[in-house]
Amino acid sequence: MNDQYRDLPDFAQFVENADEIIFVLNPEGLFSYISPNCTRMLGYDPGEVIGVSAGEFIHPDDFQKNRESFFQTLSTGKNTRGIQFRIRHKDGSWRWNTQSMSPIRNSLGTIVGTQGIIHDITEQTTSKSAHQAIVRSMVGITGLSSLRKIAESISQWLSADCVMVGEIQDDCETVNVLSMQLDGKEVTGFTYSLIGTPCENVTEKGYCNYPDDAVNLFPESKDLVELNIRGYIGTPLKNSEGKVIGILCALFRNPFASSPSVEEIMAIIAVKAGAEIERSQIERELQQNRYMLAKAMGLANLVNWEFDTSTGLFRFNDRFYELYRTSAGREGGYLMAPDRYNQEFVHPDDRDAVTRVFSTKPASNNPDYEFQMEHRIIRRDGEIRNLIVRVGVVVDNEGKTVKLHGANQDITEQKRLEEALRHANEKLNLLSGITRHDINNQLQVMKGYLSFLDDLAKGPKYQEYYQNVVESAQRISTMIEFTKEYENIGVSAPSWQNCRNLVETAKKEAELGNIVVKNELPSSGEVYADPLIYKVIFNLIDNAVRYGKTITTIRFSVEERDRDHILVCEDDGVGIPADEKEKIFQRGFGKNTGLGLAISRQILDITGITLRETGEPGKGARFEIVVPRGKCRFEQNT
Secondary structure, eight states, rough: OGGTTTTTHHHHHHHHHOOEEEEEEEESBBBEEEEEHHHHSSSSSSHHHTSSSSSBBBBBGGGGHHHHHHHHHHHHOOOEEEEEEEEEOOSSSSSEEEEEEEEEEEESSSSEEEEEEEEOOOOHHHHHHHHHHHHHHSSSSOOHHHHHHHHHHHHHHOSSSEEEEEOOOOTEEEEEEEEETTTTOOSSSSSOOOOTSHHHHHHHHHEEEESOOHHHHOTTOOHHHHHTOOOEEEEEEEEEESSSEEEEEEESSSOOOHHHHHHHHHHHHHHHHHHHHHHHHHHHHHHHHHHHHHHHHHTEEEEEEEETTTTTTTOOOHHHHHHTOOHHHHHHHSSEHHHHHHHHHOGGHHHHHHHHHHOOOSSOOOOOOOOEEEEEEEEETSSSSEEEEEEEEEOTTSSSSEEEEEEEEEOOHHOOOOOOOOHHHHHHHHHHHHHHHHHHHHHHHHHHHHHHHHHSSSSSHHHHHHHHHHHHHHHHHHHHHHHHHHHHTTTSSEEEHHHHHHHHHHHHOOOOOOEEEEOOOTTTOOOEETTTTHHHHHHHHHHHHHHOOOOOOEEEEEEEEEEEEEEEEESSSSSOOOOGGTTSSTTTSSOOOOOHHHHHHHHHHTTTTTEEEOOOOSOOOEEEEOEEEEEEEESSSO
């Protein structure tokens, strides 16, 4: 110990037992003395410090303010107090300290150095930072932003090189990092494997602290190896049932000695982080459930609504309006009075029934009470749809109905199929009766002529009777052919058919020769019909070729009339005589078999479509396929 310090009272005893470090710096900032307790407090033997610049031990971020304090004392001779900075412990960790410094003068009063006291405030600083970290992490922020704030706060509090808040995935082996601070910067999209990492131990044992050498303790953890991590602390994140669902950890490139207060504060913050992760999991599950419900409702053509008895108003949503081909913006919001709904959306023939439902008190105050009804709606695009409406009630504590809630299911396609099936059955019954009657008549004719043949010698009369028998057999064959064609009608369910494609297919099968088929139907046009509608198009083309005589062109187009769509097939041939315009649709009429147009009408009638001839004799035939509203989807562009 230098003689110049011996005049301080009891100096030797004081420096040996003090909880602070006492030091002396020469004018160049080199240690000329440091008290022996620096070994206990910082791990250095005094001999390792004497002659070394103080700046070698000071954190880079704190170096400038400490240097300014030193030169201020040298130049002004004034004491400086309360300078806070970090000093590197021999193990590489950083300790917070506060410093007071005063000048040293020689016998002439000249300043020849500085002397000071360093007081370790690491625990106090840690506690203060921890408090701030808790406040920043807990107050006013939720969701992913909260986890981001937690990572930032812990990084600042512990001066950690890396902080991660992660969620354990369903495979229980992978962690998806929801928030990560690495070297003071946010990192996104990071995942890591639990296997062989200190985090795996956290999931099994709870809070874990590895003060030093973590990189060698867990050599299989590639992230620890790449970052050269020595210190590690981690705590589990749990849900409300106590299940570990995530990891909160801090990593250090230098050794880090944890303390009971650090563990306690990490545990407090972990409660917040765990709650936020559980919240996000619940929200994801709810979102998935909503998505699945929406998909299921879409597949079932279902929409829902509410009716508030206190306001007398419906409350709809976007899905509801989508079914009705409209929007909340067009309708002025999501609330609507029953009178307006009935007037603008319900089919006129069903309005009275719907009105009675919402003007009459429900028959029961039982919350399980339900009823249902069917009615038709007219959508904003004019299409008529069939609905089945199921209605339930919501009652208050007094048993009073406060709301009706319902689900509307679009059953239009089902209704169409039922109607088509009914038509098909009717036609099959008709076919059975007609065919049986006609064939029986022809058989009676054949039997009669055969009996005549038995009594006649071969001659002119014999030949006449024989020819009659042949013609009768031919008619029977024709009837059987008609039956073969007819039995396919209604076998397959009606579906949407692309009209332009039907024409393209039919004209490839027809023997056109030099005749041109102009297909002016829009590519998007569709009709709801029996799949055999392609035979209708073929029959129209085939009849035009057979009977048009002077024909050169067949043209297909579409018109709209009284909100129905008309598919037109017209040619430039000789046309149809006025007295034959209906006869051509009768079975057996015509120069060929007379079956094509008769069957065509039957095919179209399955879904309520009609066929008629409206051409002007001598100027060409014109067939109109009249498709009623709701059985067609046309956009007038090609």
